[in-house]
Amino acid sequence: MDLQQMRYVVAVAETRNFTRAAERCSVVQSSLSHRIASLERELGVTLFARSSRRTELTSAGAAFLARARECLAAADRAVADAAAAAGVVRGRLAVGVIVTTAAVDVPELLQRFRARHPDVRVLLRAGGSDELVAAIRAGDLDVAFLGLPEDARPAGVESLVLDHDEHVLVVPAGHRLAGARRVTLREVAGETFVDFVAGTAARAQSDQAFAAAGLARDVAYEAGVAELITRLIARELGIALLPSAFIRPLAADDPALALVPVVDGPRRVECLAWSRFNPSPATRALLDVLGVRGPTG
Template sequence: MRYVVAVAETNSFTRAAERCLVVQSALSHQIARLERELGARLFERTSRRVRLTPAGAAFLPAARQCLDAAERAATEVAAAVGEVRGRLAVGLIPTVAAVDIPGALRDFRRQYPYVRISLRVGASDELAEQVKQGTIEVAFLGLPTTARPQGVNVRELARDRLVAVVAPDHPLAGEPAVDLRRLSAEVFVDLPPKTAGRAQSDQAFSAAGLSRDVAFEVTTADFMARLVGQGLCVAMLPSAYAPQLTGVTTIEVTDAPARVEYVIWSRVSCTPAATAFLAILDIPAALGTERNQHDLV
């Protein structure tokens, strides 16, 4: 099954054999043996390319599920004898500030060196959906105070207010504070529409009866700051995250919107690696239904 998945993902028997650390003849032999057992060809092979047959396309999802199940079984056995193995996929928004993610991963890696770790940066709503689907185990989100993660275990980490971010030579740079009405006259850079990060600012301006010109839309906070530093626009970012930026000036916003940072994980199952990572953060993976009911949605 691993060989089939490798060929399907690389479209090459040669590259698949390299990935699986076997000679190509052995890989080809095992796949041919599996095809005989199944009574169907899984790949169409020509001198120029390799592609899945309809039977192969039908076989591939089940093969991946079987491999995932086998890996989960192995990690559960390891955990039962006190050893955490397997994989840990962590999702995070670009502006996470409530947790020192690199520091937490450093501590986790020291204790559990056999866990393979992947980090995925994205928007809060996308990350929450991936946790529900089991694609990632743990995610760090930032949401407006009017929203809260649904269908997952959730723990609130911190609350923060947004600040204005401007170029050092901007006319507002010397001001101790500014309000939304004054900012509404500026050209903005912000996250794409319908993202949680964008909603924080949109809702605040709308509630104040104000509109603004968002001329630039980007997906990362660091690039937002680069545009701001060139004097092209201004931005609003969380105050706890803003000190990480260089080449810009931050200003308090008197009527600034707030955001809440959360950590979330699956209600259905929590892998030994995810449980161990949450423990590094002093968060119990199995929240009690009474004592921590306010943390469950």
């Protein structure tokens, strides 16, 4: 058994097709198929159930796949650590980002990072804060930019607060509150709301603020991305509370939206999170570009 056979198994598992897997691995299909068949004989198990139309992992294949990925990740880390010891940062850097990130200009940050470390392959993944923290703990992400309720901090990872922010009310330009100097949660509790999906950290920020004020509200529309929320508001389907640092630049270019300060509205923190267990050289390099001098494992 060797690492190349493991890479072939991962490729077939992810593409569910021997031809596409061979193309991904830049080998002819017959060679890839032969190497996987040889591995199956060595292991004494069948890794894939094959037919003329479908290729799926067997239970043995699924068990092997999980450990194969761990072995390949360890091999990649070994190469990266050896290069780092020689003063060169290589390998993979997986970065998670929430869609409302505003404390850091992520593209500009990655531009500076690439200028210093051109041999690092950067993978970006968007998602909710809770999902991204779980991915760091599982080893699928190296770092993530998060947005959380003001008194919350991500568990099981290292983290650094980047900025504090408050939400503003976002209403259609023709709404009765457009142009108001400020409002309270009680004044808007009877409105129809658009918000993020229930159970997410992005949604919790508004839910906790209304709960603290002893108020209930009607969330008629739930969306996974802020862009859809603003489009629903522009169509006069509801109003929303969104982080001010994120929404102000967007609203400035959108005459269909109006922003109103909220006296007792939600507040959030933007955080940077990374693994507390032996961060990779690429992770340490990104922290250095950011000027982070906190613990790095």
